[in-house]
Amino acid sequence: MAAHYNGCLLTQDQSERLSVVLVRPRNPLNIGAAARAMANFGLARLAVVAAYAPHWREARSAVGAPELLREAREAGTLAAAVAECTLVAGTGSLDRRKPEQRVVALPALGPLVAAELARGGRVALVFGSEKHGLTREDLAICHLLVEIPTDARQPSMNLGQAVAICLYELAGRELAATVADEREGVRADSGSLERLAGVVEETMAAAGYSPRTMQAANRHDLRLLLRRLGLGPRDLRRILGFFRRILWRLERDGAGGK
Secondary structure, three states: OOOOOOOOOOOHHHHHOEEEEEEOOOOHHHHHHHHHHHHHOOOOEEEEEOOOOOOHHHOOOOOOOHHHHHOOEEEOOHHHHOOOOOEEEEEEOOOOOOOOOEEEEHHHHHHHHHHHHHOOOOEEEEEOEOOOEOOHHHHOOOOEEEEOOOOOOOOOOOHHHHHHHHHHHHHHOOHHHOOOOOOOOOOOOHHHHHHHHHHHHHHHHHOOOOOHHHHHHHHHHHHHHHHHHOOOHHHHHHHHHHHHHHHHHHHHOOOOOO
């Protein structure tokens, strides 16, 4: 592969493990603009979750990136879109949010992404809809919230511009020059965390810990907790085995009554 004329751009290996995810985008032109920005910075992995307009792949704003738009992955849920990712970074401003996860200023994102990629992980940058941004439930699937600094008088930013700014920030931080701490292993992917959350939730219900009225709140808190722990694949498998054994015993003994 020929060297980039701009040495700051991501390497091919890095770009193949970095995805952009658009959640419930409303305007196909914004999807096209996001695809164009990705092409500018050498990325090709785009996922679109529950797009409002059915014909978004035909957006004319994807100048120079029609193939990227045609090959974009369509997902029904954010959880499905980021299942293979070991670091999921939601984006937005803090004007109407009380974040429940780690908040990272955009200039500090580069080293975190670089370290995750150097460990062999996969990263997703997640952007919400133009109207409301990412919801509280969307953010529960994210390891961190990236704050895009904006003026308080106009905190909202165009979707395509937000994607371009974030990708420029990553390119400008020269990810290839950052080396991960060798003591840190790759984290469990988001899909595995969702499977563990499902088994823990079943166990809680079988034990009578999670009444129906609290199940949604407990599910939300559980997703946040699992991402804060930063579990590796081996630890996740062990914990999953523990809870599966507990669940089997509870179901066999009638929800722990014996």
